[in-house]
Amino acid sequence: MPVAKRKAQEAAMTYVIIGNGVASIGAIEGIRRQDQKAKIVVIGAEDSAAYGRPLISYLLAGKLSVDRLALRSEDYYVRNKAELRLGTTVTGIDTAKKAVTTDKGETIAYDRLLIATGGIPFIPPIPGVQGADIYSFTTLAHAQTLIELSSKIKRAVVIGGGLIGLKAAESLHDRGVGVTIVELAPRILSAGFDEKAGALAANRLKKVGIEVNCGVTAKEIQRNKNGRVKGVLLTDGRFLDCDVVVVAIGVVPHSAIAKEAGITVERGIMVDDKLMTSAKDVYAAGDVAQAMDQLSGERRVVPIWPNAYNQGFASGRNMAGAKQPYQGGLPMNSISFYGLPTISVGLVNPPENDPDFEVHAVLDQEKEIYRKLVFRDEKLVGYVLVGDIDKAGMYTAFIKFEMKLAGEAKDKLINAGPEVFLWPEKLFDETWNPAPAKAAR
Amino acid sequence: MLFQPINRNYHEFSIDRDKDKCINCKVCVRQCAYEAHYWDESRQKVMHDNAKCVGCHRCEALCPTSALLIQKKKSDFRDNALWKPEFIKYIYKQADTGGVLLTGMGSPVGNIPVYWDKMLLDASQVTNPSIDPLREPMELKTFLGAKPDKLEFTKTKDGSPKLKTRLTPNIELNYPMMFSAMSFGSINFNLHIAMARAATELGICYNTGEGGLHKSLYQYGKNTIVQVASGRFGVHRDFLNAGAGIEIKVGQGAKPGIGGHLPGEKINEMVSVTRMVPLGSDAISPAPHHDIYSIEDLHQLIYALKEASEYRVPVSVKIAAVHNVAAIASGIVRAGADIVAIDGMRGGTGAAPGMIRDNVGIPIELALAQVDQRLRDEGIRSRASIVAAGGIRCSADVVKAIALGADAVYFATAALLAVGCTLCGKCYTGKCPWGIATNDAKLAKRQNPDVAAKKLVNLVHAWGHEIEEMLGGMGLNSIESLRGNRDKLRAVGLSDTEMDILGVKHAGR
Amino acid sequence: MKRVYPDKEYCIGCHICELACLTAHSKSKDLILAYTVERTSDGLSPCKHVHERGPTCVALSCRHCDEPACVAACISGALQKDPESGRTTYDREKCVGCWSCLMACPFGAIARHPLENKIVKCDLCFDRPGGPACVAACPNLALKQEER
Numbered sequence A: 001m002p003v004a005k006r007k008a009q010e011a012a013m014t015y016v017i018i019g020n021g022v023a024s025i026g027a028i029e030g031i032r033r034q035d036q037k038a039k040i041v042v043i044g045a046e047d048s049a050a051y052g053r054p055l056i057s058y059l060l061a062g063k064l065s066v067d068r069l070a071l072r073s074e075d076y077y078v079r080n081k082a083e084l085r086l087g088t089t090v091t092g093i094d095t096a097k098k099a100v101t102t103d104k105g106e107t108i109a110y111d112r113l114l115i116a117t118g119g120i121p122f123i124p125p126i127p128g129v130q131g132a133d134i135y136s137f138t139t140l141a142h143a144q145t146l147i148e149l150s151s152k153i154k155r156a157v158v159i160g161g162g163l164i165g166l167k168a169a170e171s172l173h174d175r176g177v178g179v180t181i182v183e184l185a186p187r188i189l190s191a192g193f194d195e196k197a198g199a200l201a202a203n204r205l206k207k208v209g210i211e212v213n214c215g216v217t218a219k220e221i222q223r224n225k226n227g228r229v230k231g232v233l234l235t236d237g238r239f240l241d242c243d244v245v246v247v248a249i250g251v252v253p254h255s256a257i258a259k260e261a262g263i264t265v266e267r268g269i270m271v272d273d274k275l276m277t278s279a280k281d282v283y284a285a286g287d288v289a290q291a292m293d294q295l296s297g298e299r300r301v302v303p304i305w306p307n308a309y310n311q312g313f314a315s316g317r318n319m320a321g322a323k324q325p326y327q328g329g330l331p332m333n334s335i336s337f338y339g340l341p342t343i344s345v346g347l348v349n350p351p352e353n354d355p356d357f358e359v360h361a362v363l364d365q366e367k368e369i370y371r372k373l374v375f376r377d378e379k380l381v382g383y384v385l386v387g388d389i390d391k392a393g394m395y396t397a398f399i400k401f402e403m404k405l406a407g408e409a410k411d412k413l414i415n416a417g418p419e420v421f422l423w424p425e426k427l428f429d430e431t432w433n434p435a436p437a438k439a440a441r
Numbered sequence B: 001m002l003f004q005p006i007n008r009n010y011h012e013f014s015i016d017r018d019k020d021k022c023i024n025c026k027v028c029v030r031q032c033a034y035e036a037h038y039w040d041e042s043r044q045k046v047m048h049d050n051a052k053c054v055g056c057h058r059c060e061a062l063c064p065t066s067a068l069l070i071q072k073k074k075s076d077f078r079d080n081a082l083w084k085p086e087f088i089k090y091i092y093k094q095a096d097t098g099g100v101l102l103t104g105m106g107s108p109v110g111n112i113p114v115y116w117d118k119m120l121l122d123a124s125q126v127t128n129p130s131i132d133p134l135r136e137p138m139e140l141k142t143f144l145g146a147k148p149d150k151l152e153f154t155k156t157k158d159g160s161p162k163l164k165t166r167l168t169p170n171i172e173l174n175y176p177m178m179f180s181a182m183s184f185g186s187i188n189f190n191l192h193i194a195m196a197r198a199a200t201e202l203g204i205c206y207n208t209g210e211g212g213l214h215k216s217l218y219q220y221g222k223n224t225i226v227q228v229a230s231g232r233f234g235v236h237r238d239f240l241n242a243g244a245g246i247e248i249k250v251g252q253g254a255k256p257g258i259g260g261h262l263p264g265e266k267i268n269e270m271v272s273v274t275r276m277v278p279l280g281s282d283a284i285s286p287a288p289h290h291d292i293y294s295i296e297d298l299h300q301l302i303y304a305l306k307e308a309s310e311y312r313v314p315v316s317v318k319i320a321a322v323h324n325v326a327a328i329a330s331g332i333v334r335a336g337a338d339i340v341a342i343d344g345m346r347g348g349t350g351a352a353p354g355m356i357r358d359n360v361g362i363p364i365e366l367a368l369a370q371v372d373q374r375l376r377d378e379g380i381r382s383r384a385s386i387v388a389a390g391g392i393r394c395s396a397d398v399v400k401a402i403a404l405g406a407d408a409v410y411f412a413t414a415a416l417l418a419v420g421c422t423l424c425g426k427c428y429t430g431k432c433p434w435g436i437a438t439n440d441a442k443l444a445k446r447q448n449p450d451v452a453a454k455k456l457v458n459l460v461h462a463w464g465h466e467i468e469e470m471l472g473g474m475g476l477n478s479i480e481s482l483r484g485n486r487d488k489l490r491a492v493g494l495s496d497t498e499m500d501i502l503g504v505k506h507a508g509r
Numbered sequence C: 001m002k003r004v005y006p007d008k009e010y011c012i013g014c015h016i017c018e019l020a021c022l023t024a025h026s027k028s029k030d031l032i033l034a035y036t037v038e039r040t041s042d043g044l045s046p047c048k049h050v051h052e053r054g055p056t057c058v059a060l061s062c063r064h065c066d067e068p069a070c071v072a073a074c075i076s077g078a079l080q081k082d083p084e085s086g087r088t089t090y091d092r093e094k095c096v097g098c099w100s101c102l103m104a105c106p107f108g109a110i111a112r113h114p115l116e117n118k119i120v121k122c123d124l125c126f127d128r129p130g131g132p133a134c135v136a137a138c139p140n141l142a143l144k145q146e147e148r
């Protein structure tokens, strides 16, 4: 195609992004890195511009006001020439006609489409779960509802001892609500953290008066004759009095519209190394996508913030023509419990007694300091830090850059912690002091 | 303090720390190579031990709040014109150690006259015009090597003249200055690269010294003089052919008549490869060349080297300025040397016994004047160039040296000062705090070749400008016209004998 | 963009860059006050850190990556990429101290503020007339600010 014609076509390019979470922000920034001119349309079901979703727990705890939630400045969309349609839900995708329809009755044509619809809270089929006084905690609206409620209620049960559940519990507690956590697994934070880290976090929560029940779950949510929640009956027979129940078991990919459009969905929307779905010119990113995971080498749904941004960014660049494969995601979580910082990255719970893995863990119960390193094939593949987290990023480097750590270097990492001199010379130079021609960013 | 030698407190320097300014940032602790500053855990502050201070001023230079002052210790012995404090301290030290007093750097002894300071330059007034070097061409270009006594020409068919005389190889210098021999090992690689790069940028030469030449520096060969000394370190065919000249080192001004000794600690991997000596073993240069016992032997060596380098480069012979220097120089020229380098007693060194440094040899000014005169008297001056070394401090010294008969000068100490040296004289300890005379990786990197090369270039440029100014002032437009032009010099306060030796008249005459 | 590149061959580990950075980001702009007073009272700390092993030293700070891991991880929008200057910018007001960036940056370029739930990160001295303070202060040209 002649250059002039191609340019003209590119100028006319329209990118439509469904969803206005962080993946969508990543996508805008990725597109704009590559293409300054194209038209971008962002369609978001929620009423506000992209906000720090994890910040809703800070909001609920009263640590932040609503005006501090926005992820980017007010003029962001204008500066990036992105048209923002809020309070609008996409109801259908026509991949043949290359257009989407919305609940407002519009049809919007696209050249490239990004599905970044995130996740929806998973509600388990517990008897009594349908009805009043049951809440989720994943959106700003949820947080605002709970804030209003908090002055009226005395006791809440949070079902789910994962990250979102604990944050909801902590925030409600800060609002003066008595909170009990119910977790089916034998420990809290079973996904990203191990037993010891989970125990340290649980202790912090218990210290401030949050009740933590592990190894049990709700058998039934009981209601009074008005249909209002009375309490939760646990599988071990105990009964917990409460006014509301917060269900925070996790999120599942919000992939319904993709499935309806005939796009391949497994656990999430399947994407290739450029984040493209089974449909041409349709991409997916964030909590809704099942994308490459660096450590397992498989496509997985890992619903975390950095992956959402990075997938958004990579999809943006690729939609705009850069042939830049997505590096693969890395599970990582940083979360503090009443001042106790915890960080977990990569593969932290290797299968027990698997000889391929080597684990080094040191716990200082008194100081509430814990460090766990997980190695596979002479490489660091995961770590957990509690209390003393200052060198976290330096540990991440060893996982992310897949540095081989044989013999002495590994001993040093284990005994003295990470340092930049353990890096291979070449990586060090390319990273920190590259020859002008070789400057890799 | 208790349990220490009773003369420990007779140290030379004291560290003055301004309490209002010191912030205990520990920069001094990290910089001091002698651990004079230290972090006191119990007091939670930086403290110091004056007795360990060598007066290198490194801490003072780097202290970010300029809280430090390094001073001579005020405590003095009772005045005694004979028993000056240094002699008293020497005795204490030797009574403690039983050893030879080692020193580094040139002689600090003050009672031997510095003749540069007793000679003044001329300038033109009225009868011959001075020249403005900013407006008119000024030639500092210098060629080192033998010059033909006369030139013969033939005519080509079309009648134009053609040079018939075969010219001997010369070294071409843009300035009449070179960086003197400092071996790789005595100073580190960073400075060798810096000298090589600076010499190349300037169009002058640096001298490898007796430690060989690292392969990576062969690329600077056009601006390198390779040295062959009694230890023959790093000497092989490629080495001899790597430079623009070869120098046979017979003697060194700071330690005439004695050899050299590079302690094993300074022989690291790179030094060992370059010198061709085992890692970590002492590198000893014998006092004499064991194959030179006469002028005839020297003649053989000179021609052996010329053969090895296929007569492409001039050969220089470097000697210390000693009593019979003029006669020796004459012999050297007759033995076939193209350059005679004379190193005066104030020349620098990486390590020399203090007694030798301060008591053996003669000042360069006297030696230079005599050598030039002798070669002229014998009608062989054009057969060799003279390079003067040992205590050249400024551009005026260069000009005076050339007026006394030198073709060019070598300087080493001035070059080291340019890169930070403070003449603390601890070169022989291998712990040079300025990263110069040390191969300790942690100290050596204090010399970033980029910085050092720039400073060396700046220094030579600055001196070059000043030389041009002085030449112009004398009404000369080329350095050639000054060579051996002693009429441009006048002495002040010198005896008749001294003036006679220098070949200069007294000021006013 | 012009970044600051550290040279481990010639870094002498003097830590003067850290002091310069500290002073440049102090209220008083006076090293003595910055180091002796503001460090304790305000938790003032440098963005640059000298790493040492044996004779090797190197002074590291934020690389202002083209595709920064910290920006991807920041849950508040405090860390962003400025498309004009190329800097990775930090808005202290927005930061909630979640340490996601500290975890994500594989270059260890982010530190916790000693007293507050905020981070400390190199800002390339964007508002300093003479450019980066560390580069200006380095006595051995071991830090260079240039386009590569």
Ligand SMILES: Cc1cc2nc3c(=O)[nH]c(=O)nc-3n(C[C@H](O)[C@H](O)[C@H](O)COP(=O)(O)OP(=O)(O)OC[C@H]3O[C@@H](n4cnc5c(N)ncnc54)[C@H](O)[C@@H]3O)c2cc1C
Residues within 6 Å of the ligand: A018, A019, A020, A021, A022, A023, A024, A043, A044, A045, A046, A053, A054, A055, A056, A057, A088, A089, A090, A091, A116, A117, A118, A119, A137, A138, A139, A163, A164, A167, A254, A257, A285, A286, A287, A288, A303, A304, A305, A306, A308, A332, A333, A334, A335, C075
């Ligand atoms: C309370 C809480 C705390 C968290 N804390 C952390 C944390 O500390 N660290 C971390 O890494 N991760 C955390 N997460 C997870 C993180 O927030 C998500 O991974 C991230 O928000 C995913 O971004 P996304 O853009 O893919 O999707 P989302 O943020 O879910 O955004 C999707 C958007 O699309 C909209 N949408 C959906 N369907 C449609 C449609 N059909 N039409 C139009 N719009 C639609 C949704 O309304 C939503 O606004 C937390 C999540 C929660 C809920």
Ligand code: SF4
Residues within 6 Å of the ligand: C006, C010, C011, C012, C013, C014, C015, C016, C017, C018, C050, C057, C058, C059, C137, C138, C139, C140, C141, C142, C143
């Ligand atoms: S100021 Fe320069 S030499 Fe000193 S520690 Fe910093 S980078 Fe290294």
Ligand code: SF4
Residues within 6 Å of the ligand: C061, C062, C063, C064, C065, C068, C069, C070, C071, C088, C104, C105, C106, C107, C108, C109, C110, C121
């Ligand atoms: S903080 Fe780290 S990831 Fe962020 S720009 Fe700096 S070096 Fe890159």
Ligand code: SF4
Residues within 6 Å of the ligand: C073, C074, C075, C076, C077, C078, C079, C094, C095, C096, C097, C098, C099, C100, C101, C102, C118, C119
């Ligand atoms: S600590 Fe601050 S800057 Fe870092 S990710 Fe959290 S909010 Fe962003």
Ligand code: SF4
Residues within 6 Å of the ligand: C004, C020, C021, C022, C024, C046, C047, C048, C061, C121, C122, C123, C124, C125, C132, C133, C134, C135
């Ligand atoms: S550029 Fe400025 S902020 Fe960054 S490390 Fe240097 S002095 Fe500190």
